[in-house]
Amino acid sequence: MSYCINPQCPSPEDGIDPKDTVCPHCGSDLxxxxxxxxxxxxxxxxxxxxxxxxxxxxxxxxxxxxxxxxxxxxxxxxxxxxxxxxxxxxxxxxxxxxxxxxxxxxxxxxxxxxxxxKIEGLNLVEWLEQRNNKPIDKKQTVEWLEQLVEILEQVHQQHYFHRDIKPQNIMRRPSGQLVLIDFGTAREVTGTYLNKVGGGQNVTEIISAGYSPPEQINGKAVPQSDFYALGRTFVYLMTGKKPTEFPENPRTGKLLWREGAPQIPEALGDVIDYLMAPFPGNRPQHAQMILNCLAEAEPAIASTKSTLTLSFQRKPKTPSGNGNGTTRQRGGNSALSPGQSGGRNSRNTNSPSQTSSSQSQSGRTHHPTSSAKTRRLPRLPQIQLHLSWQPLVALLVTLIAISQGYGYWRYGFFPANPWQLILTLPSASFLDTVMSRHAGEVQALALSPDGTLLTSGHYQDLDLIATRNNIVLQTRSVHESWIRAILITPDGNSLITASDDASIRIWDLRTAIRRFTLSGHDGPINALALSPSGDQLVSAGEDGTVRIWDVARGRVEHVLSGHSGAVNALALSSDGRTLVSGGDDQTLRIWDVQQGVQIRSLTGHEGAIEGVALSPDDTLIASAAEGDSVRLWNVFPGAEIFRLQETEVSVHELAFSPDGAYLIGAGQPIYIWDLETGDRPYVLRGHNQDISSLLLTPDGQQMITGSPDGTIKRWTFPELLSDQGSSQN
CATH class of the missing domain: 3.30.200.20 (Phosphorylase Kinase; domain 1)
Known part of the structure; x- marks a missing residue:
């Protein structure tokens, strides 16, 4: 069969042969x-x-x-x-x-x-009707919520939001994968759009009754509007009723739906309510926050029995009086035997030892019959075997529990890899404290000049952390995409952030008011550097340019072009006159900041340069490239001096010690090289993902590291420990 799509065709589907290439009625192409x-x-x-x-x-x-x-x-x-x-x-x-x-x-x-x-399957309204509007259980809720949040994360990372999430716009493949459809109403998140919304201007209204949030109905939709509609969608799925069938609290505006979903644990219901907060600022600010909430609520969700599921379970059979019946229950015995868990992996197939145990508990033992003349020996070897492995399993469980507790307490890991914990033992004494165990996927850190305030960037959010007690003072949403670099001005009054959304924003650190936005890069911004006076700001981007800005006036002074690929790292001299940049083109370039011209180019690396540092006396450059060794160069005349030993490791961040005697490199471990000998006396392990940011405290005695593994850690510099030990002896 063929169909003609000409709007003026008199018979678009009648009498058309599947082999025709032209419509016989109107002459349109087929x-x-x-x-x-x-x-x-x-x-x-x-x-x-x-x-x-x-x-x-x-x-x-x-x-x-x-x-x-x-x-x-x-x-x-x-x-x-x-x-x-x-x-x-x-x-x-x-x-x-x-x-x-x-x-x-x-x-x-x-x-x-x-x-x-073409997506095979039904939308969620059709799917629910097919099962007579029977609500989904907690397991299905968590699984589908995770799927849809991951989809939205993909959409939001492209600077779009959907604006019309509802059950009709979500389809289910036969495999169980959900698919979000109908992107005709999607909106691009641009600076102009956000300024319109922030300035009170209305934009095109897209309204689906019961699912659209209040701000969208008022023509001021934001990316967090998608989360509200997502929460309302799950109310429909968990209750089998439209959100408009439930009342709202007249004081708070919250939807009163909980009684319609008795099978949903309170912790999971709290996550759904978090999505549907009436005010967008009280909702999750990005998709990762939702996944973090689910992860934190998982123990409470898993430990709560679903009343909906229990009502459909079969009752266990009652053992017959002759002892030949066996009670069978899902999940085995009511008390977990060694090797079992109370989670989703608790359904086991019985091994011989487990079968023996379950038979003895259900009364299925073999007694001698009257026809048996020969006396049977008791099965003592079986009993001894049964008793002997229990202490070993108990010991193993205890060791695992201790290792997990230690891993979380000492390193913020959960679950913790026991082998990784063993590898961290040699450097355990250098780890001062875990400043944050739930910091999100940390991409950038900055420390105030007096060392009392630490800022951490994860996705589009910024945490302000008091270093004295490691308490998060405030969390702010400051960008529309991943934050890649953070600086605090020398006077401690302003905060500068750069992001994948191609903007640099300058904030008043005390009032959280945005002072102005610097725009010019055509793509994500990877690095920032600030002059000692705080007057000049340098930025490096994926567009291959380095830009020098007048901070006070908020305008660009020079655009430095020379790199043929993304620029990943910057280092500014102590007098603010000399700049070193490194990029994907495998070159280092040295620039005169005042004149805005290139002085020289350094080549030799065999991979994209990811880390650059200048020594305290501004005479040495250290650089690290992907899959290559760490190299040292002199600034003048710009020649490679030597390559450090044992440096074919993944290093993304570099820093010199305050006295210039050591070079610190951060990959997944922290590497410390003695620059006098070129040896690497220390390797400090404590993160389970690559370190994204490395800082030295203002007194030069400690290091602070952040990683996408969700932790921020403070370390004592090893050389200081050895010096202290010598002085005490």
């Missing part, structure tokens, strides 16, 4: 882009229709926009743009050439077409 043939109509809505199309041997979906209304065309093109940039099993795949236009004969108006992957 095959598009030399590959797509329309098979049948799937649905109609708004300004267009949806069809099934055959792409050679593969079925696709083609959305066709018939009316050239300017706003409809804009949204249609936007959907094509968003979907072509996203690659995830939970998002319909669109090829880069999936959007095209076709002009039928005798028409001046083009027909807009978008070809995408």
């Amino acid at each position: 095959v598009f882009q030399n590959r797509y043939r329309i098979n049948r109509l799937l649905g109609t809505g708004g300004f267009g229709k949806t069809f099934e199309a055959l792409d050679r041997r593969e079925l696709k979906v083609i959305k066709v926009l018939f009316k050239n209304h300017p706003k409809a065309v804009t949204l249609f093109q936007q959907e094509a743009k968003v979907l072509s940039r996203l690659e995830h099993p939970g998002i319909p795949k669109v090829d880069p050439d999936g959007y095209f236009t076709y002009t039928p004969p005798d028409s001046d108006d083009p027909v807009h077409c978008l070809v995408m992957e």
Whole structure:
């Protein structure tokens, strides 16, 4: 069967032969882009229709926009743009050439077409109706929530948000994977858009009753609006009722839905309510925060029995009086035997020893019958074997419990890898404290000049931490994407942040008011450096440029071009006159900051340069490249001096000790090299992912490291420990 998509065709689906390439009724093409043939109509809505199309041997979906209304065309093109940039099993795949236009004969108006992957399955409204609106249980809730949050994370990372999340726009593949569809209402998060919303201007309203949040109904949708609609969607799935069927608290505006979902534990319900907070600032600010909440609530969720599930469980059979019946229950015996757990892995197949144990508890023992003349010997070896492994298992469980407790207390790891804990023992004495165990995926750190305040950037949020007691004083959402670099001005009054959203923002550290935004980079910003006076700021970006800014005036002074790829690292001399940059093009470049010109270029690395540092006397450059050794260069005349021993390790951050005697490199461990001998006397282990930021405290006695493993740690410099030990002796 073939279908004609010409809006003026008198008989678009009648009498068309599957082999025809031109419609016999209107003369329009039936095959598009030399590959797509329309098979049948799937649905109609708004300004267009949806069809099934055959792409050679593969079925696709083609959305066709018939009316050239300017706003409809804009949204249609936007959907094509968003979907072509996203690659995830939970998002319909669109090829880069999936959007095209076709002009039928005798028409001046083009027909807009978008070809995408065909998702087999039902949307969640159809799926729930198919099971008689039976609510989902807690396990399904957690699984689906994690899936959809991961999908939204992909969308938000592309600086878009969906604006129309509801059960009708979520489909379920036969494999169980959820797919978010209908991106026609998606909105790009730009500075202009946020300024409109912040300035009180309304934008196009997209409203789905019961699912759209208050700010979206008022024409001021933000990315966190997606989380509100997601929470409302789960209310529908967990109760089998539309959100509009539940009352709201007249004082707080919270939806009163809990009684409609008795199978949902309180901890999981709290996460859903967090998503649906009436004010967007009280919701999770990004997708990772939701996943963190689920992880923290997991023990409480797992330990709560689902009343919905229990009501459908079969009762165990009662053992018969002759002793031949066996009681069978899900999960084995009521008391967990060694080797079992109370979590989702507690369903075991019985080993011989377990079968023996369960039989003895259920009364299934073998007694001599009257016809048995020979006396049987008791099975003493079995009993001894049964008793002998229990203390070993108990000891093993105890050791595991102790190692997990130690790993969390000492390093913030849970679960902790016992082998990793063993590797950390030689450097355990150098770890002063774990400043934060739940810091998120830390990408950048900065310390105030007096050392009393630490700032930590994770995703678009910034934590302010008091170093005296390691308490988080405040968390602020400061960007629309990942924060990559943070600085605090020498006077301690201002905070500077740079992000993947291509902006640099300067904040008043005391009032949290944004002073101004520096724009100019065409892409993510990877590094920042600040002159000792705080007057000049240097930034490096993925666009291959280095920019020098006048901080007071908020304008660019010089744009330094020379790198042929992304610039990843910066180091500024103590007088603020000399700048060193390193990038993906495997070169180091030395610049005159005042003149804005390149002095020289240093080559030799065999990988992208990720870390650069200048010695305290500004005479030496240290550089680290991906898959290459750490190298030392002199600033003048710009020659490589030597390569440090045992440096073919992954190092992303570099710093010199205050006296210039040692070089510190951060990969997953912390490496410390003696620059006089070139040896590496110390390797400090304490993170289970690569360190993303390394700082020295103002007194030079300690180091602070942050990592995407969610921890921030403070270390004592090893040389200081040895000096203290010598002085005490």
